[in-house]
Amino acid sequence: MKNHLAFAVNLVLVYFLFLWSMKVVKALEEKNVEQEKALEEKMEQEQATENKSGYIRLKKFHFIMLLFFIVFLSAGITTFALAFGKEKVVTVAPQRTEFNKLYEAYDTLENGYYKNLNQKKLINGAINGMVESLDDPYSDYMSNEEAKSFHGSISSSFEGIGAEIQEKDGHIVIVSPIKGSPAEKAGLKPNDMITSVDGKSLQGMNSTQAVTLIRGKKGTKVELMVQRPGIEAPMTVPIIRDEIPIETVYGEMVDDSIAKVQITSFSTNTSKELVDTLNDLQKKGMKGLVLDLRQNPGGLLDQAISISSMFVPKGKLIVKEEDRNGKIKEIPSQNEGNPNLPLVVLIDKGSASASEILSAAVKESAGVPLVGEKSFGKGTVQTAADFKDGSNLKYTIAKWLTPNGTWIHKKGIMPDVEVALPDYATLPIINPDKELALSTSSTDVQTAQKMLKAIGYDPGREDGFFDEKTSAAVVAFQKAQKLPANGVLKGESTLKLMDLLREKIKTNDTQMLKAIEVLKGRMK
Structure with missing residues (x-):
C-alpha cells in the first residue's frame, strides 16, 4: 500500500x-x-x-x-x-535483537545437522515451543489438519469418540464425554486420564496432538489406556468411532408442568436450538425448568452470553472480562430475560468454561439455585488466529470473572445444594474383550461384582475373587437378558451389564431428583 x-x-x-x-x-x-x-x-x-x-x-x-x-x-x-x-x-525493517539467538540456533542446525532438515517442521516446532512455554493448557498451536479438526468441533459434525479433553499437569484428561457419544457409552468419565492411544504414549503431548490420534473415521476402532482417579489399575477401553453430530440441546417434560433441558456444549447454533426447544416445551405446558449443564465442557463465549441473557434480567451483569493490564469489561444482559419462569441449574465436575459462565450468571444476577457438585474451574477466555497456510494459534486473551468479581479458575463453583450420584455411577469400565470367569481374581472382577449388585444380582462378595456365588449371579443375569448362560463375563454379556448399569443411573439420578424437588419448592 x-x-x-x-x-x-x-x-x-x-x-x-x-x-x-x-x-x-x-x-x-x-x-x-x-x-x-x-x-x-x-x-x-x-x-x-x-x-x-x-x-x-x-x-x-x-x-x-x-x-x-x-x-x-x-x-x-x-x-x-x-x-x-x-x-x-x-524500507529497512527494525532490528529484533530478541530473535538473534533463535536465528543462530536455526542456522546452526540448518548448516551442521547430520541430516537434511524440513524447514517448515523446524519453524512449526519453534512456534509450538513458544506456546508450550506459556504453561497454559488452553493455548495451542495447530497444524493445518489440527486446525480443521478444531473448527469442525464447534461448527459441524465430526468423526471420533466424542469427548472433550485437555492437557493438565502434563497429562491428557477427559473434561467431559458428549451425550450419546461412543465415549459416553464406553463409560468414560470426567478426570479420566488417557495415557496411551493404540499403544502410543501421550506423555508430553498437548491436547491438540492427542485429539489427532484419538479421532478417526467412523467405524474404526481405537483402544485407549485410561487411568481413573481412585482406581489403582489402568483400564483398557476399546471404542468404535462414530459420527458425532453437534446437536447440543435435548429437552423433555418430566411431568405435566416441569421440563428438563440438557445443554451438552456451547456450539454455533446452541442458543437457537435452546429457543426452539423452550418454545416447544412451553406448548406442552412447561411451568418450571431444570437446566442440566452436567458434563458440559463449554464452548463459544458468545453463546454462553446469549443464553444467559434468556434468564438474567436486562442490565444485570452476566460476566466480566479482565485483560492483561487489569482493565475490566462488564457484559450485561441485553434481553428482558424470563424471571417469571422458575429455574434450577444442575452442575457437576464436568461443567466447565462457558457452562460455568452461565451458572455463575444466573446464580449471582438472577438468584437461581445451583444443584449437584462443584464445577470444573476454567476461568479464562481464548481466541484463535488463523495463518495463511491454514495453521492456527489458539491462545488465552483474558480472565473471566463472575458478576460479583470472583475468578473461579482451578476452584470451580460450589452448588447451593450439594448432591452426589450413587457410588455405582463412578464405577470404571470393564474391557469386553477380557474374560472374567470362575476362580479369576482382578479389579475388573471387583467392578463386575459391584455392577451386578447395583442392578439386583447379589454376587455374594465384592473383593474381586470370582467364586461360585459370583458365577451364579452372572448366570441369573444372563438368563434374564436372554444371553448364553455360561457364567462367564465377556463380549456381549459385559456390554449388556454396563448398559443396564447406565439405565439404573438414569432412573436413580439423585442429582436430577433433588433439582426437581428444589424447583417444586420455588413453584409454590
Missing part, C-alpha cells in the same frame, strides 16, 4: 517536471528561431562568423535537451523502483 502511494506521488512529480521542461524547451526553441532570422539578415556580411555562432547555439540547444531527457529518465526510474522494487530498497 505504501509503495503504491509513493508511485502515485512520484508520478505526479514527474508529470509536472515534464510540463516544466517542455515549457523551457519551447522558450529556447522560440529564442533560437529569432536568432536564426537575425543570422539570415547578416549572413552575407558575417557568413563565416555567424555559421560558427549558429553551430555553437545548436550544440547548446542539443545539450540542454539531452540534460532534460536524463533528468526525466532518472525520475521515471526512481518512481518505478519506489513502487515495485523490493521492500529492502525503500
Whole structure:
C-alpha cells in the first residue's frame, strides 16, 4: 500500500517536471528561431562568423535537451523502483535483537545437522515451543489438519469418540464425554486420564496432538489406556468411532408442568436450538425448568452470553472480562430475560468454561439455585488466529470473572445444594474383550461384582475373587437378558451389564431428583 502511494506521488512529480521542461524547451526553441532570422539578415556580411555562432547555439540547444531527457529518465526510474522494487530498497525493517539467538540456533542446525532438515517442521516446532512455554493448557498451536479438526468441533459434525479433553499437569484428561457419544457409552468419565492411544504414549503431548490420534473415521476402532482417579489399575477401553453430530440441546417434560433441558456444549447454533426447544416445551405446558449443564465442557463465549441473557434480567451483569493490564469489561444482559419462569441449574465436575459462565450468571444476577457438585474451574477466555497456510494459534486473551468479581479458575463453583450420584455411577469400565470367569481374581472382577449388585444380582462378595456365588449371579443375569448362560463375563454379556448399569443411573439420578424437588419448592 505504501509503495503504491509513493508511485502515485512520484508520478505526479514527474508529470509536472515534464510540463516544466517542455515549457523551457519551447522558450529556447522560440529564442533560437529569432536568432536564426537575425543570422539570415547578416549572413552575407558575417557568413563565416555567424555559421560558427549558429553551430555553437545548436550544440547548446542539443545539450540542454539531452540534460532534460536524463533528468526525466532518472525520475521515471526512481518512481518505478519506489513502487515495485523490493521492500529492502525503500524500507529497512527494525532490528529484533530478541530473535538473534533463535536465528543462530536455526542456522546452526540448518548448516551442521547430520541430516537434511524440513524447514517448515523446524519453524512449526519453534512456534509450538513458544506456546508450550506459556504453561497454559488452553493455548495451542495447530497444524493445518489440527486446525480443521478444531473448527469442525464447534461448527459441524465430526468423526471420533466424542469427548472433550485437555492437557493438565502434563497429562491428557477427559473434561467431559458428549451425550450419546461412543465415549459416553464406553463409560468414560470426567478426570479420566488417557495415557496411551493404540499403544502410543501421550506423555508430553498437548491436547491438540492427542485429539489427532484419538479421532478417526467412523467405524474404526481405537483402544485407549485410561487411568481413573481412585482406581489403582489402568483400564483398557476399546471404542468404535462414530459420527458425532453437534446437536447440543435435548429437552423433555418430566411431568405435566416441569421440563428438563440438557445443554451438552456451547456450539454455533446452541442458543437457537435452546429457543426452539423452550418454545416447544412451553406448548406442552412447561411451568418450571431444570437446566442440566452436567458434563458440559463449554464452548463459544458468545453463546454462553446469549443464553444467559434468556434468564438474567436486562442490565444485570452476566460476566466480566479482565485483560492483561487489569482493565475490566462488564457484559450485561441485553434481553428482558424470563424471571417469571422458575429455574434450577444442575452442575457437576464436568461443567466447565462457558457452562460455568452461565451458572455463575444466573446464580449471582438472577438468584437461581445451583444443584449437584462443584464445577470444573476454567476461568479464562481464548481466541484463535488463523495463518495463511491454514495453521492456527489458539491462545488465552483474558480472565473471566463472575458478576460479583470472583475468578473461579482451578476452584470451580460450589452448588447451593450439594448432591452426589450413587457410588455405582463412578464405577470404571470393564474391557469386553477380557474374560472374567470362575476362580479369576482382578479389579475388573471387583467392578463386575459391584455392577451386578447395583442392578439386583447379589454376587455374594465384592473383593474381586470370582467364586461360585459370583458365577451364579452372572448366570441369573444372563438368563434374564436372554444371553448364553455360561457364567462367564465377556463380549456381549459385559456390554449388556454396563448398559443396564447406565439405565439404573438414569432412573436413580439423585442429582436430577433433588433439582426437581428444589424447583417444586420455588413453584409454590
